[in-house]
Amino acid sequence: MKLGFLIAFLLAAHAQAADFDLLITDARIADGSGGPLVQGSIAVKGGRIVGIGQVKGSAEAVIDAGGKVAAPGFIDVHTHSEDICLIPAAENFLRMGVTTIITGNCGHSRTDVAKFFQEIEESRVALNVATLIGHGSVREQGMGGSFIRAPSDEQLATMKNLVDQAMKDGAVGLSTGLIYVPGSFAKTDELIALAKVAASHDGIYVSHMRYETVRIFEALDEILRIARESKIRAEVSHIKLSGPTAWGKAQEVLAVLDKARADGLKITHDQYAYTASSTGLRQTLPDAALEGERADFVARISDPKKKAEIIAKMAEMRARQGREDYGYAVIARCRADPSLNGKTIPEAAKVRRGSDSLEDQIEVILEIETQGGASAIFHGMNEDDLQAFLKHPLTMVASDGGPRRLGEDVPHPRSYGNNARVLGRYVRELKLLTLPEAVRRMTSLPAQTFHLKDRGTLLPGAHADIVIFDPDKVTDPSVFSDPHHYAEGFTDVIVNGGVTIRDGKLTEVRSGGPLRMEH
Structure with missing residues (x-):
């Protein structure tokens, strides 16, 4: 019994021994103020920052930043x-x-x-x-x-x-x-x-x-x-x-x-x-054409006079912007026809109508809107x-x-x-x-x-939202023609003290949640 008691005592003492939940060491700290980077450590306990700078103490978990930048x-x-x-x-x-x-x-x-x-x-x-x-x-x-x-x-x-x-x-x-x-x-x-x-x-x-x-x-x-x-x-x-x-x-x-x-x-x-x-491809259309339900839009373009008025307004919109056609617009998501995703409007017109003329570009835009619309990228x-x-x-x-x-x-x-x-x-x-x-x-x-209290800085008392990255390696491989690539150079991400990205890998930690305005 004495041995069991001693083991329990030692285990309890060990559990209480850690000063912090998390300690980030050897970081170049950008505290969010815009001031110079400072070499040091960041201590976290109970989801909050409790120490920053030359922090001493033990921790349940340690992240060695290895000289990388730690920021809010x-x-x-x-x-x-x-x-x-x-x-x-x-x-x-x-x-x-x-x-x-x-x-x-x-x-x-x-x-x-x-x-x-x-x-x-x-x-x-x-x-x-x-x-x-x-x-x-x-x-x-x-x-x-x-x-x-x-x-x-x-x-x-x-x-x-x-x-x-x-x-x-x-x-x-x-x-x-x-x-x-x-x-x-x-x-x-x-x-x-x-x-x-x-x-x-x-x-x-x-x-x-x-x-x-x-x-x-x-x-x-x-x-x-x-x-x-x-x-x-x-x-x-x-x-x-x-x-x-x-x-x-x-x-x-x-x-x-x-x-x-x-x-x-x-x-x-x-x-x-x-x-x-x-945004939506429908932004190439005049507002008045879009009032009501999609059935109302279909009815308008089925009426030759109303359709002509819509097309005339589209011409006015292009003229104000200095545009000759819709080559600057690329379809991002078309539910009715996913094969158009990634294509410019002239390319979509060529596929759908066999011609990339301005008239056919307009017809494709109108047709897509009747079929549920699409989102687009506008250069x-x-x-x-x-x-x-x-x-x-x-x-x-x-x-x-x-x-x-x-x-x-x-x-x-x-x-x-x-x-x-x-x-x-x-x-x-x-x-x-x-x-x-x-x-x-x-x-x-x-x-x-936005009056987000205790956010956006690395200061004692602030919520422990922290990102660690290598400024020499940060890059954005996602491009317009091939967008599905995660950013690189971010090794660790902490949300409310929970490590959600560790050494470049997504963890199972989900420590976020609603952020309510504090009145």
């Missing part, structure tokens, strides 16, 4: 991840260092935030997931299928209640997608009314603005008015200039935003590191503008992507490589940003902007 887990403020529960490991995000995502962007979200968060908990999601409440989704639920008008007082009250409840349930703000139906039909006063509700909960207003083309200054006027009259923090989603007619105006755009900040508005912006966007931006926006100190790094399954469709490579591309191309190769500054744009700046 990256925060991707612009994702479309409403389907995160279907792909809970979200490996494409983890493998480029992302430990927190914000979904519900561009006006599209789950409107029952409490239920969404419950599903995230039940699905054992590997990441931290915050959400915005999407204006378009709220408008659709509040107004039904009739959108080309202002809401009635009763409908606006319903929409306000939906936003209010979502904010109470933990949403971080309100998003709009003002190039998408039904948001495109909303007037500014409606947006102000809903933004005021989000502001009352200390939320942020995040907008895919009405125009990103040569008319971008009209859109900037609108977002600044909303921020001013709603007394709300504002965020310009995926800041860009689309179409040749808009190229070269980046400094003018930034000057407008800098002046607004000087006048007292709190406004920031995010950006992905590619000169192509991705519409200029590298000089991209770099000008990226250099601005208030531009955050965000993918505009979502969770991906390897080999499925031909999606935009940003969902696999965005953060790696910034660190590899724009930091290491072009030296557009320093490494500590790039890390700040991915960590503390997003956390501060």
Whole structure:
């Protein structure tokens, strides 16, 4: 009995002997502030950082960083991840260092935030997931299928209640997608009314603005008015200039935003590191053609007069953008005909109709929409503008992507490589940003902007979201023609103290979950 007691005592003493759950040693620490890297260790206990620098003590687990960089887990403020529960490991995000995502962007979200968060908990999601409440989704639920008008007082009250409840349930703000139906039909006063509700909960207003083309200054006027009259923090989603007619105006755009900040508005912006966007192919069609159900669209193009009006509007849209045809658009996912995935619209027209004429390109676009639509990649931006926006100190790094399954469709490579591309191309190769500054744009700046408490920094008391990477080896092998490749150079990823990537391998640990706005 005495021997058994002694063994039990020694085992208990050993279990209590470790000072920390995890100790990361020999790291070059980028703490998220933008300051110089510091050699040292990071100690984690109970999911929080409890020591940093020259840490002494024992640990249940030790990761020897071997001189690699340790940084706060990256925060991707612009994702479309409403389907995160279907792909809970979200490996494409983890493998480029992302430990927190914000979904519900561009006006599209789950409107029952409490239920969404419950599903995230039940699905054992590997990441931290915050959400915005999407204006378009709220408008659709509040107004039904009739959108080309202002809401009635009763409908606006319903929409306000939906936003209010979502904010109470933990949403971080309100998003709009003002190039998408039904948001495109909303007037500014409606947006102000809903933004005021989000502001009352200390939320942020995040907008895919009405125009990103040569008319971008009209859109900037609108977002600044909303921020001013709603007394709300504002965020310009995926800041860009689309179409040749808009190229070269980046400094003018930034000057407008800098002046607004000087006048007292709190406004920031995010950006992905590619000169192509991705959204529904239906964005090549005029908004009025898309009101209602798909059957309504089919009826419109079956009417020769209405079809001619739609085609004429498409011509006006091309002219504003400086486009002669649709060769800049590549089909990413066409459910009705997956053989078109990866093909440009002219190539799809050649396959479907035997001709790549402009007329046949238009017919293919209309035909695809009648059959359920498609997502597409649009090569519409200029590298000089991209770099000008990226250099601005208030531009955050965000993918505009979502969770991906390897080999499925031909999606935009940003969902696999965005953060790696910034660190590899724009930091290491072009030296557009320093490494500590790039890390700040991915960590503390997003956390501060979206009021994510105790995130985005490596400081005692912060949640232990940590990424370890080799800055000399970080790269993004995912490309437009062959997108399904994970980012490289990230060896270890920790979420809330749980090691989800260890020595380059995905573990079974799922330590993420819903990230609610703290009021």
